[in-house]
Amino acid sequence: MINYKKITDETYWIGGSDRRLSRFENIFPLNSGVSYNSYVIVDDKTALLDTADISISDQFLENLSGVLDGKKLDYLVINHMEPDHCSQIATVVAMNPDVTLVGNAKTFTFLSQFFPELNEQKKITVTEGDTLELGSHTLSFVMAPMVHWPEAMFTFDTTTGVLFSADAFGTFGAIDAGIFADEYDFEKTFLNEARRYYANIVGKYGMQVQAVLKKAAGLDIKFICPLHGPIWRKDIAWFIDKYQKWSTYTPEDEDIIVIYGSLYGHTESAAQKAAALLREKSGKKVAVYDVSQTHASELVSEVWRCKKIVLFCPTYNNGIYIPMENFLSDCASLMVQNRTFALAQNGTWAPASGKLMTEKLQCLKNVKIVEPMLTIKSALHETDEQELDAFVTAVVEA
Known part of the structure; x- marks a missing residue:
């Protein structure tokens, strides 16, 4: 059943949750599953931002078709090549053979390793500060190497203030009826899982997180759309402060x-x-x-x-x-x-x-x-x- 949700003007969440998965990366126990987030911007040109894990492929593909509603998919922006976000790239290309893949040089190195059959697919290679015009939306690219893979990047919609943050600002835990952090008691429901996610997945790369936080400080961020967990549209500074503490190895309290x-x-x-x-x-x-x-x-x-x-x-x-x-x-x-x-x-x-x-x-x-x-x-x-x-x-x- 199609189940996509609107974030802001012409921007949609098309992800899903896996409540059956017991261990993330086959290591970390999941008490309440995990979400896999994917996003679409429908403008003069359409853009899909990352795909999803194979475990929710049916839901993801239904949502993608539903939100496009017969429109052509012009771009697939690949912010992160980890398999829980890239597994559906070949399927999306097969369904949209004219789509142009957007990523950085390291993205396409990894793409050729996972999907050598896509070596001849149309591509745009972007670097720090490059932009992509969709019509009324302009996407700007922010490199975020080693947060937490070397090809990771953020995509910032300068029109709406939406930051698509790859694996940064993510958390373990399935998303229920709401997709926004302010629809939950985040501290009670997600904070421990957000910290556990950060410490175990990203924790080693505090210096790299600090570098990208400095870049983010120069952006007028109104939404943060991570690849796992709820979307931020309120109290963004509060959660960024958590990342500031975690990435500088600063204790949250005196316990x-x-x-x-x-x-x-x-x-x-x-x-x-x-x-x-x-x-x-x-x-x-x-x-x-x-x-x-x-x-x-x-x-x-x-x-x-x-x-x-x-x-x-x-x-x-x-x-x-x-x-x-x-x-x-x-x-x-x-x-x-x-x-x-x-x-x-x-x-x-x-x-x-x-x-x-x-x-x-x-x-x-x-x-x-x-x-x-x-x-x-x-x-x-x-x-x-x-x-x-x-x-x-x-x-x-x-």
Whole structure:
């Protein structure tokens, strides 16, 4: 059933949502699916901005045909060549053989790798600041390399102030009846998923995000149309400020998170006791997570949100407890910065996880490691209360 929606004059959303997908990129758990957004401008010339994932191909193609209503498709603007947005390019070309593909040089390198059969298709190669006239609408192109692929670009409609932002400003989560962020309680429904999306998908590329935010600051943006999640038409500055914080690795708040690994419950018990003392001494909110039960993408998102991270980890085969080691590897690969870590290790005969976690964290930029480290021998007892109190105090005062 055709289900497209109007954004502003002659500009339409023609996407859809996949609520069956359990893992984005076959890695990140999805609690409420994901949307795939695609857009059309119907002017003297018509333009399709990106396609969609194959999982919603029927809906996407119905929407495209419905909004064109028999008109010729003149341009397909390719802002991003990742398969969840480019999978329908060959199908669209087959349905519209005279369409001209619009992208940058790197776009067409990737296009030839995914769709070599389109090598002879009509193309326009654009660079920074180039424009494309559709009639009353003028499209201007903003290069956004490594946000989060090297070919990524934004398209800005100078007539309506619509910024088609590729994977920037996106979020996990299906879109329900409304396509606009202000139709939801965004902080309650989407903010955690927007942060998790940013931290795990784009987080490594803070410097590149900063570069494109500076470009965006010079545009009169009235709408932000991402490829995932709702469209922004109100409170745009609020969401851009989130990107400003996230891309500069600036904590959103002063909350503390405690992440523990535990084989038999002793390290968990110690972590819970420490969390209670941290809440009491700091007056801050303290969240506790089991590294074995919480997906690493959720933990990474919390690291992006909070300033202080407390890790309780048993020694395992003379090393770091495996789920904790995997989490720390994610932090390293995503280039976590500007955080304070405190470490507690447990071991029955040869505690070693603290030293090894320290070595991993010291590879991160501008990360502070609180002293003293807390060492637990098998289990925490009343005789350890003085050491625990000193540890918690050091975290609070760090």
